[in-house]
Amino acid sequence: MNSFQNAKLLRIFVGESDKIGNVNVYEKIVTIAREDKLAGATVYRGIMGFGKNSIIHTSKIFALSDDMPLVIEIVDSENKIDSFIPKVKNIFEKADNGGLITIEKAEIIYYTSSKNA
Numbered sequence: 073m074n075s076f077q078n079a080k081l082l083r084i085f086v087g088e089s090d091k092i093g094n095v096n097v098y099e100k101i102v103t104i105a106r107e108d109k110l111a112g113a114t115v116y117r118g119i120m121g122f123g124k125n126s127i128i129h130t131s132k133i134f135a136l137s138d139d140m141p142l143v144i145e146i147v148d149s150e151n152k153i154d155s156f157i158p159k160v161k162n163i164f165e166k167a168d169n170g171g172l173i174t175i176e177k178a179e180i181i182y183y184t185s186s187k188n189a
Contacts, residue, residue, distance in 0.1 A: 080153040081178040082146045084160055088117065089139040090169035097167050098142050104159055111148040111183065118143065147178050 090097040098115050105113045121141035146153065157173065164171050 078150040079147055079178040079180045080150050081176050082144075082148075082153050082156065082160075083174045083176075084144040084146075085172040085174075086142050086144070087139045087169060087171075088142050090167050090171070092163065092167045097163060097169065097171070098144055100163055101144055101160060104163070105146055105156065108152070108156055108159075110146055110152055110156060113144060113146045116143045116145070117141075147180065 084101060086097045086101075088096070088098070092100055102113045102115060118141035146156070148156075153175065157175070160173055164173075
């Protein structure tokens with residue numbers, strides 16, 4: 073992937089406890105992204121949030137939730153992101169937990185791998 077091609081940022085919102093069988097949804101998405109040779113994926117854990125059902129999940133000590141909001145971000149070429157989205161939708165259907173997928177244009181300024189990799 074070079075900095076001159078059209079790039080997209082795929083953002084996927086899931087719950088920390090969302091699973092397909094014994095596998096967490098976020099782990100499944102990141103694993104498939106790696107298998108598809110996408111440029112990279114990062115999972116962020118939110119400290120508070122709510123989704124379509126309006127239930128607030130928080131990390132406050134007196135209201136500790138085991139289902140914190142997670143956001144998975146993946147940046148790659150438009151073609152690779154577009155072909156990956158149906159796989160994410162399929163994961164959502166299998167998990168039957170809900171979620172949100174957003175996409176936006178991204179400009180890649182710099183991208184390289186570690187010299188030790």
